[in-house]
Amino acid sequence: MNVVFLLWHSHEIGDRVTDDKLIGVYSSEAEAGAAKARKLKYEGFRDEPDGFLIDKYELDRDYWSEGYITKTASRQ
Incomplete structure (x- = not known):
């Protein structure tokens, strides 16, 4: 099973x-976690640290x- 982590x-x-x-999109959950750590250094991301989510996806599979x-x- 080939997977990626978003x-x-x-x-x-x-x-x-x-x-x-x-x-x-990363080859492992650890790589995605390392990317999260890198982004937490930046304004905006560090202000919303709970906004991160890592999703695991199998390749060659329909998700919708x-x-x-x-x-x-709607505009007012």
């Missing part, structure tokens, strides 16, 4: 609105198997 960062920027960033609904932001 490092994400997310934080809330408004009423139920988040700013989500894919930081990178159905249709989709598009959400649009």
Whole structure:
């Protein structure tokens, strides 16, 4: 089984609105953790240290198997 580890960062920027960033794709969880440690040195990331998430994904596998609904932001 071939896997990769995605490092994400997310934080809330408004009423139920988040700013989500894919930081990178890594060959191991340890590499993703090292990338997280590097990012914690930067303003923004260090202010939101709980916003990091490491996800494990198998290669050559569908992760979204159905249709989709598009959400649009309402403007006032």
